[in-house]
Amino acid sequence: xxxxxxxxxxxxxxxxxxxxxxxxxxxxxxxxxxxxxxxxxxxxxxxxxxxxxxxxxxxxxxxxxxxxxxxxxxxxxxxxxxxxxxxxxxxxxxxxxxxxxxxxxxxxxxxxxxxxxxxxxxxxxxxxxxxxxxxxxxxxxxxxxxxxxxxxxxxxxxxxxxxxxxxxxxxxxxxxxxxxxxxxxxxxxxxxxxxxxxxxxxxxxxxxxxxxxxxxxxxxxxxxxxxxxxxxxxxxxxxxxxxxxxxxxxxxxxxxxxxxxxxxxxxxxxxxxxxxxxxxxxxxxxxxxxxxxx
Amino acid sequence: xxxxxxxxxxxxxxxxxxxxxxxxxxxxxxxxxxxxxxxxxxxxxxxxxxxxxxxxxxxxxxxxxxxxxxxxxxxxxxxxxxxxxxxxxxxxxxxxxxxxxxxxxxxxxxxxxxxxxxxxxxxxxxxxxxxxxxxxxxxxxxxxxxxxxxxxxxxxxxxxxxxxxxxxxxxxxxxxxxxxxxxxxxxxxxxxxxxxxxxxxxxxxxxxxxxxxxxxxxxxxxxxxxxxxxxxxxxxxxxxxxxxxxxxxxxxxxxxxxxxxxxxxxxxxxxxxxxxxxxxxxxxxxxxxxxxxx
Numbered sequence: 001x002x003x004x005x006x007x008x009x010x011x012x013x014x015x016x017x018x019x020x021x022x023x024x025x026x027x028x029x030x031x032x033x034x035x036x037x038x039x040x041x042x043x044x045x046x047x048x049x050x051x052x053x054x055x056x057x058x059x060x061x062x063x064x065x066x067x068x069x070x071x072x073x074x075x076x077x078x079x080x081x082x083x084x085x086x087x088x089x090x091x092x093x094x095x096x097x098x099x100x101x102x103x104x105x106x107x108x109x110x111x112x113x114x115x116x117x118x119x120x121x122x123x124x125x126x127x128x129x130x131x132x133x134x135x136x137x138x139x140x141x142x143x144x145x146x147x148x149x150x151x152x153x154x155x156x157x158x159x160x161x162x163x164x165x166x167x168x169x170x171x172x173x174x175x176x177x178x179x180x181x182x183x184x185x186x187x188x189x190x191x192x193x194x195x196x197x198x199x200x201x202x203x204x205x206x207x208x209x210x211x212x213x214x215x216x217x218x219x220x221x222x223x224x225x226x227x228x229x230x231x232x233x234x235x236x237x238x239x240x241x242x243x244x245x246x247x248x249x250x251x252x253x254x255x256x257x258x259x260x261x262x263x264x265x266x267x268x269x270x271x272x273x274x275x276x277x278x279x280x281x282x283x284x285x286x287x288x289x290x291x292x293x294x
Numbered sequence: 295x296x297x298x299x300x301x302x303x304x305x306x307x308x309x310x311x312x313x314x315x316x317x318x319x320x321x322x323x324x325x326x327x328x329x330x331x332x333x334x335x336x337x338x339x340x341x342x343x344x345x346x347x348x349x350x351x352x353x354x355x356x357x358x359x360x361x362x363x364x365x366x367x368x369x370x371x372x373x374x375x376x377x378x379x380x381x382x383x384x385x386x387x388x389x390x391x392x393x394x395x396x397x398x399x400x401x402x403x404x405x406x407x408x409x410x411x412x413x414x415x416x417x418x419x420x421x422x423x424x425x426x427x428x429x430x431x432x433x434x435x436x437x438x439x440x441x442x443x444x445x446x447x448x449x450x451x452x453x454x455x456x457x458x459x460x461x462x463x464x465x466x467x468x469x470x471x472x473x474x475x476x477x478x479x480x481x482x483x484x485x486x487x488x489x490x491x492x493x494x495x496x497x498x499x500x501x502x503x504x505x506x507x508x509x510x511x512x513x514x515x516x517x518x519x520x521x522x523x524x525x526x527x528x529x530x531x532x533x534x535x536x537x538x539x540x541x542x543x544x545x546x547x548x549x550x551x552x553x554x555x556x557x558x559x560x561x562x563x564x565x566x567x568x569x570x571x572x573x574x575x576x577x578x579x580x581x582x583x584x585x586x587x588x
Contacts, residue, residue: 017443023451026443087400106381107454111447118442121415125435133427137419140434144416149320149409157317157405
């Protein structure tokens with residue numbers, strides 16, 4: 001994992017314009033937001049899915065996977081920068097640093113998010129990710145749908161509409177399937193397509209794994225938000241409760257939320273059962289995501 | 295022109311999710327921002343470039359061109375919605391209607407822009423735009439670069455940094471080449487690639503045409519902003535001057551700004567000279583853009 005994280009970190013740096021290139025302040029702010037922080041969970045999922053989908057895990061192509069990983073991580077970073085804006089969650093701390101609009105200004109943070117989204121699609125289009133360009137077009141489609149109004153941005157809209165309301169568990173799940181789940185599913189789908197040896201039924205099982213992991217990720221986030229300190233988490237904790245936002249902990253209580261995370265972890269593992277040894281990293285990641293800092 | 299505009303208008307409507315689909319408020323706001331207004335200049339350029347690049351203008355494929363036209367127009371709309379936000383130009387009127395964040399709210403307008411950007415890339419990826427998928431990948435790359443920090447969003451950042459400063463003419467040109475020019479060039483480049491019969495030298499001349507038209511467009515905008523009423527223009531006029539923003543009129547004076555627009559129009563026409571009869575619509579558009587409402 002550390003090796004993949006280091007590789008992704010270096011690539012995230014390399015694909016961003018230097019802060020010396022005009023417009024300097026925008027590029028400086030993009031680098032501030034995207035570099036030096038974050039667990040890089042989505043890139044890890046891209047690489048792990050690439051290994052699971054390769055004939056031989058050792059032959060998954062890291063040059064392709066790192067492009068897909070950076071694209072997904074730039075999208076994730078853009079979503080964090082926009083979510084932290086005053087008109088959204090109005091947050092001041094992210095990854096242990098002042099949020100982008102606090103360190104720079106709101107207008108610059110808006111453009112940072114906009115530009116990171118474009119950069120993600122640029123990466124998918126200007127590097128060779130598949131021997132078959134039609135697969136590459138499909139990858140851009142997967143990412144675009146995952147980002148859009150029926151994916152991540154739509155989840156954010158559902159989240160906005162839910163502040164101060166009591167959500168049923170299905171409603172909460174619906175929100176998170178969009179808000180965080182869509183991009184986690186896209187990470188796995190893109191990683192698999194970099195290798196492109198799986199049959200549709202196997203891709204469907206990988207997607208089910210990703211759905212479970214995506215939901216588990218959010219349940220664990222809610223638990224950690226309840227149990228951790230701001231210093232440990234690197235972002236403001238207890239904020240969802242303070243903002244009257246529904247969470248798995250508020251909907252289920254702490255114990256049942258933890259039990260749900262564990263169920264989802266087991267379901268994710270089960271979805272990997274017939275993918276063989278190549279899926280070992282995906283299996284480890286499901287454990288990592290659910291068992292972190294409990 | 296009216297036929298192309300009607301075709302594009304219908305397609306823009308068709309590719310947007312219905313307002314009845316969740317998240318409803320976001321989809322309603324996307325439709326509010328994107329439909330029923332705008333001169334659709336970029337779509338007209340896409341179609342005209344497609345005709346110029348086809349063996350026979352009558353055989354340019356409207357089914358492909360309309361996809362590229364909608365992608366470019368969604369990007370343009372996203373940029374308007376974000377530019378109008380309180381943290382940017384803080385404008386209340388656009389295309390004769392209240393701006394998106396006034397009609398809905400700032401958070402929704404933010405997500406409208408984000409989602410329209412994703413939708414543009416989704417369109418380019420989920421429809422067949424070329425017999426060669428590699429060309430289609432190239433089209434996504436062209437649009438992504440045009441949108442990003444070294445294109446349109448970068449131009450917006452340069453604009454922000456220039457408020458209250460006196461720009462030299464080259465600095466003003468540098469800003470507009472990014473802010474409006476990049477997407478106009480992409481419109482022509484995408485239209486041409488839908489037909490894909492031009493040699494690199496011809497594509498370069500088309501691109502030079504697009505650069506001239508893009509700059510002329512901005513010069514004319516500045517002139518109109520000075521000479522028109524808010525009612526005629528459908529957006530707040532005189533605002534750039536009030537905000538101490540540099541314009542071609544403030545840099546050159548009205549008469550020299552008009553002369554510059556005319557020079558650019560002539561240079562655009564000259565760039566079309568050896569493209570033959572297929573370039574007739576591009577030629578008409580250069581006239582239309584410069585001569586509107588003077």
